[in-house]
Amino acid sequence: MLTYHSGLCCGSLQLGWHRAKHLGVARALTPNPMLIVCDEPVSALDVSVQAQVLNMLEDLQNEFGLTYLFVAHDLGVVEHISDRIMVIYLGKIVEIAPAETIYLEPAHPYTEALLGSIHSGNPRSERKRRFLGGTVPGPSNPPVGCNFNTRCPYATDLCHCEEPELKWCAG
Numbered sequence: 001m002l003t004y005h006s007g008l009c010c011g012s013l014q015l016g017w018h019r020a021k022h023l024g025v026a027r028a029l030t031p032n033p034m035l036i037v038c039d040e041p042v043s044a045l046d047v048s049v050q051a052q053v054l055n056m057l058e059d060l061q062n063e064f065g066l067t068y069l070f071v072a073h074d075l076g077v078v079e080h081i082s083d084r085i086m087v088i089y090l091g092k093i094v095e096i097a098p099a100e101t102i103y104l105e106p107a108h109p110y111t112e113a114l115l116g117s118i119h120s121g122n123p124r125s126e127r128k129r130r131f132l133g134g135t136v137p138g139p140s141n142p143p144v145g146c147n148f149n150t151r152c153p154y155a156t157d158l159c160h161c162e163e164p165e166l167k168w169c170a171g
Contacts, residue, residue, distance in 0.1 A: 110161040
């Protein structure tokens with residue numbers, strides 16, 4: 001239960017989790033926003049509750065013409081809500097593409113690794129699971145060159161001295 005204390009009256013209102021969630025969404029939609037930032041909105045939720053929240057977000061998006069900036073680590077969840085995806089590693093953009101392109105033809109090894117970590121629930125899935133080795137650098141002390149060079153299976157000498165440019169690719 002969530003206790004909601006209103007400054008307009010002397011009592012309190014007891015709300016269940018479900019009602020509190022709807023109240024929070026209603027409050028976010030009150031000023032008629034064009035953009036809503038969803039920062040890890042389903043990360044700590046059970047899969048069935050994740051599905052309910054994602055369905056609600058899609059319904060609201062269709063009804064009110066909303067745009068979401070959806071921040072998440074789970075590309076399995078991102079797939080259901082996104083038209084375009086930006087993949088970031090240690091604060092640097094490594095890939096931006098339409099969602100379909102990201103899932104069918106990832107251009108960066110970090111994106112490949114994220115896609116490989118999605119649990120399909122199908123033991124015969126053709127998606128390759130990629131385990132990243134190497135050292136995970138801290139964001140306050142990133143490596144010289146490409147931020148991903150300490151974990152990248154394709155890293156060359158150039159990757160250890162030059163930061164790659166983000167390039168436009170067809171798709």
